[in-house]
Amino acid sequence: MISRSRSLIPSHHKTPSLFSLFSSSSSSPTSPSYPNTNNKDSIILSRFQHKDWLTSNQATTLINSLTNPSSALTLFHLYSIRKDYNPTQPFCLSLITKLAQAQLFGPIDTLLNSLKTQQKNTFTEDFFFTLIKLYAHKAQRIDKALEILFNMPNYGSWPSPKTFNFVLNLLVNTKLYDAVFNLYASSSKLGVEIDACCLNILIKCLCKQSELNAAFKLFDEFPKLGLQRNEKTYSTLMHGLCEKGMVDEAFELLERMKSEKICVDVVVFNVLICGLRRKGEIDKAKEVLEIVMMRNGCYPNESSYQHVLYGLIELKRFCEAKEVVEKMVAKGFVPSYDSYKGLILGYCKEGLVEEVEWGVKGMVRMGFVPRMGMWRQIVKCLVVSRDVSLSFDGILDH
Template sequence: MYLREGCSLLLKVQKPSIPFVLNTNLNGNFLRDGPNPAEIKETDVVKRLRQESCVPLALQFFKSIANSNIFKHTPLTYHVMIRKLAGDGQIDSVQYLLQQMKLEGFLCSEDLFISVISAYRQVGLAEQALEMFYRIREFGCDPSVKIYNHVLDTLLGENRIQMIYPVYRNMKRDGFEPNVFTYNILLKALCKNNKVDGAQKLLQEMSNKGCSPDAVSYTTVISSMCMLGMVKEARELAARFEPIVSVYNALINGLCKNNEFQEAFGLMREMSEKGVLPNVISYSTLINSLCDSGNIELSLSLLAQMMKRGCEPNVHTLSSLVKGCFVTGKILDALDFWNRLIREGLEPNVVAYNTMIQGFCLYGHMDKALSIITRMEENRHSPNIRTYSSLIAGFAKAGSLEGAASIWNKMLTNGCCPNIVAYTSMVQVLCKHSKFKEALSLIENMSEERWSHAVAAFNALIKGLCEAGRLDWAEKVFREMEQKYRCLPNITTYNEILDGFLRGNRIKEAYDLSREISMRGMEWSLPTYNTLLHGFCSNGVPALALQIAGKMLVDGKSPDGITYNMIILAYCKQGRADIATCTLDRVSYGGGNWRPDVISYTNLIWGLCKSSGIDEAVILLERMMREGVFPNIATWNVIVHCLFDKLGQISPVHGILDEILSQDQLNSDSNQTCEGTDRILQAEQTRHV
């Protein structure tokens, strides 16, 4: 079912090189199908080679002609055949033909040599392309600025930054002045390596040498600055030259990444004021970011404005709206946009298909997701790793091991190497089915080079083991992560094992582990504090919980609702309901973003019932309902338990029972038995954590 990376299904398939032997026997079929052999001309051969779409057949025809006595290849026929082989990435055959040209005394033109360099680039052999370039004069071709630019661009494609500048120096030493294309390649190389300061200096150098930067130059630098979060500096740079739409689009994209939508809309207005019309990229960039943030209404308004101004949406625009509808739960609207995309004749691309698949997987509609991948394949779009990982994650979320395994096997069969998302999702679904050995085996089947990046997969395994109560095994995996697999645990790893220890009432191990986090210099996350608060409260050590709360304040972490609820519960378990009341009041009237919820009030009502009696609890219950927080079954259980514990006080609070009986919550749960206040509260807290 699983394959190690490097096994046959995961290897990149290389095209077999065609044995190139010119002294083969003449195949008459190739000649009989064409013109009369006695009348074969250069134009006939060139036409036949260009019209033949099958490269092996074209090559066989070329060899047959070479072995005949009726035609001798010319520089043009060599050029046509070499370009055809170069376009197909057949480097060995290209080199052989170049050597044949050299032996026959034919010169290699500038354009042909550029085709050869492009062939090397196509198959990812930048270093060999450079070696071929240094032999350029052997083939009767002199270097030129154009050829230098293609060599530099090939090196840039593989980010061979250490080779680019020596070639550039050689170019200047050969007496060639760089043109705007040369400079743009150097700018891309600098920006690709986050050296935007150097890129800005190069822009200035271009101007000083009389080579004015073009739209590509400015867009390259400004896009890179925006990607690095330097939007303000990018805007200052853009203000120095005549505005162009591509630069505005880069700035809009940078602002959208920072969720600065007002500023992005301001740029759109500025474009119109300066006579630069926003294009489909301008609108689509903003619509996509609005959809990502869940602001689907505003993105729809922008779509209407876009169409009103005569700018038609493209597949990227509609894909973004599909994604936005899924994010906000509007599945029918997502389908409407998808159908519109099809209806308007826009061919969905792989990104669009993946958006639909991911959306259906998000809501568990796996049958619909599978129907989309079927349509995708019918339209000759190959699923990629995002397609497969989305489906595996969807089946894992639904708990379907069979479905996840089926997609996993299909992914490997199609030669697509799984990523960490796919591995993690498979580990999750295996753990749901208690197949822990298989989950660990799956992680081990990753290549050793990828173990260090497998922390999410290990976290999923540890979580599954902890939830199943296999704490010793979980702890073993936790320790072996670093020792055996060279994968450093992160704070989420510690949170999972902490939660497992605390659920298993292993207080000392949890406390020691919390100290280990600090000793390793790792910063506690909010879930770390809340996990410890909940665990210590649930295990009857509220004093430790309050110590954790104190550390949280000292560390400058902002509590959330879970934190406050745990602090209130901890004080109540210590019999200090008065301090818990002060805490709730401070949160209620402190002007913060969070307000006490039903758990906060229920915890405090329980504490008051234990320490102060039913009267104060009833007063708090009335306040709770006045503030629009309605009791749930746990709240009423606390009150009922308190009444029965204090039978002598039933008469004064007789009206409470009528209030209880009138509540929908109790009517809907009339058959639920009271299993103990502490257990109910613990269950409620666990659910919210």
């Protein structure tokens, strides 16, 4: 590919400032009007109908200045028919971002088709990575994101493992499992070297399909491929085991992880705590939270406490749950809305008015507001307790 060309502006031509780009347009008495655009955008668009030479940098600055993303379509049309049209990567990125904000993906396809034939500018992998993310997240077009990945070589650009793995993970998260392995099989054709991240994503895919035996076989392939397993490898496989209730097997992996001298991080412990909670083994979960993690030099995070808190509430051990809430707040963590809801409704059923008051006050302090269904249970509890006025005064103070 030919490297990005220099500006075609003659040496005697002065490059106007950004101010002059706007002011020269606004001073023209014959500036055309553009429907559905505000005054500022109309001034910017009219600049593209002047005969003054526009550099690609100026065109990029102008499109970034548009206040209405939809105006980018008109700008694209006006610029593309000019003799100085020069779709460099910065301009195209700005244009694509604006069009995506306006949900105008048809013109993006038009732009991409035109870029295949022009030889003047080169486009890096970052350009296509941004484009893939826009199609995946903004347009919800997974098929288009996959198509762009396969078309990158046609533009003289090849995907790195980062872009390849992003699309691979995208396919797993959208449950397009057949497409996952088809893409993996195409890695050599795309010039992508398989790394540990790629295999971790495949293990995640197999676990989601309940193919644990296949996941373990792939797990054992790491050293054969000259790759090292990492925390993500173990936590992904542990999560798959815990989803199937195989918590003991997940703990065996923890010991294997330690023997390989791989750092056991908070994510791994959270997976185990969640697995224990799912099995109803909340006392073991508390032990991991309060003892095992600290013994391994790992500090619990908000999610660690939250899993234990949910488990205690599910087992109606409200007194212990309250202690966890107070400990979380003291550490600067925010117990979830559902945690407070579960505690308050539990206290309501047991007729513990003072605890209900504590729960509502704490909930409000965290920025949550009880909803109508919860208020009905609170009022019912207060009425049954025959201490309505006193209780309401205490609750409504906050």
